[in-house]
Amino acid sequence: MSKKNVLCIAECCCDLIFAGMPGIPRLGEEIYGSDFVIKPGGGANTPISLSLLGTPVSMLTALGDDDMGRQIGETLKKSGVRLWGQQHRPGTRTAVSAVMSTDTDRCFASYGGTGGLDWDILETAIAQADIVQTYLGYCRQQPIARLCGKYGKMLCVDANYADVQDRKEALAVLPGIDYLKVNEQEAACLSGCEDAEAALAFLGARTKCGVIVTRGSRGGIAMDHGKPYTFSAVNMGEFRDACGAGDNFAAGFLYGISQGKTFPQALESGSRLAGLAVTWYGGNDQTLNCTKLDTMF
Numbered sequence: 001m002s003k004k005n006v007l008c009i010a011e012c013c014c015d016l017i018f019a020g021m022p023g024i025p026r027l028g029e030e031i032y033g034s035d036f037v038i039k040p041g042g043g044a045n046t047p048i049s050l051s052l053l054g055t056p057v058s059m060l061t062a063l064g065d066d067d068m069g070r071q072i073g074e075t076l077k078k079s080g081v082r083l084w085g086q087q088h089r090p091g092t093r094t095a096v097s098a099v100m101s102t103d104t105d106r107c108f109a110s111y112g113g114t115g116g117l118d119w120d121i122l123e124t125a126i127a128q129a130d131i132v133q134t135y136l137g138y139c140r141q142q143p144i145a146r147l148c149g150k151y152g153k154m155l156c157v158d159a160n161y162a163d164v165q166d167r168k169e170a171l172a173v174l175p176g177i178d179y180l181k182v183n184e185q186e187a188a189c190l191s192g193c194e195d196a197e198a199a200l201a202f203l204g205a206r207t208k209c210g211v212i213v214t215r216g217s218r219g220g221i222a223m224d225h226g227k228p229y230t231f232s233a234v235n236m237g238e239f240r241d242a243c244g245a246g247d248n249f250a251a252g253f254l255y256g257i258s259q260g261k262t263f264p265q266a267l268e269s270g271s272r273l274a275g276l277a278v279t280w281y282g283g284n285d286q287t288l289n290c291t292k293l294d295t296m297f
Helices: 045-052 067-078 119-127 136-141 144-151 167-176 184-191 196-204 245-258 263-277 290-294
Strands: 006-009 012-019 035-042 057-060 095-101 106-111 131-135 154-158 179-183 210-214 220-224 227-231
Touching: 006 045, 006 119, 012 067, 035 045, 035 067, 035 095, 045 057, 045 067, 045 245, 057 119, 119 144, 131 136, 131 144, 131 245, 136 144, 136 154, 136 167, 144 154, 144 167, 154 245, 167 184, 179 184, 179 245, 184 196, 184 210, 196 210, 196 220, 196 227, 210 245, 210 263, 220 263, 227 263, 245 263, 263 290
Parallel strands: 006 057, 006 131, 012 095, 131 154, 154 179, 179 210
Antiparallel strands: 012 035, 095 106, 210 220, 220 227
């Protein structure tokens, strides 16, 4: 079976990760972590991991005209990700997140950058893909779902909490989405249901195929064509950093779907890659490969 091409549409940022923090500092307080790492983050995590697993990946993104933007671009290319359009628009700055990571979770202080995606080539990029992965906010702003429908492409969409604040607008794009991935808080906000199972049913009835609701260390619940599933979190080693766990769940799920695996198998692939991701600092790691993931099963 030929490998399916995945197009990722997202902005990248530079993650400055303060790892092993004993807590989060209060105003006026200084706290030291046990390690410090600089890595591509944000929208870069899913395509990097997916490409390192051997999946053909291209990306429509925005990279700043600065050293951090060029470093992210080099890492994407080194990982095998093909970049669409002009990557470094003159005068633009790369988005940055300072990530403070403790032994249980993390928090962020971020700068949004001054770039912007080259939407003029959106249709061309979608037409050449088999699967499109992006974020709910972009689907609200751009005709991504319509173009995926026009060309018969599968659309897999992730959300963040900011994407679901305008519930009416967010719900309006769900009928054009094949698979939607949200966490419990996003599911509750988008559906209006505090109960996770009720939120799953509500959202699952409004997408083409289904919904995945992740619950961190408690695994998650999902629905595919009206059939409910549960999945467990997978312990792959010593916990280091939760940064990028959700992005890697998405990469593992897309890897499974692109390989023709069943929906439950794709969920398992996502859980295992998310479990592996929390054993390294940051949301991606160049040692990842297809053999490493497949030996998990």
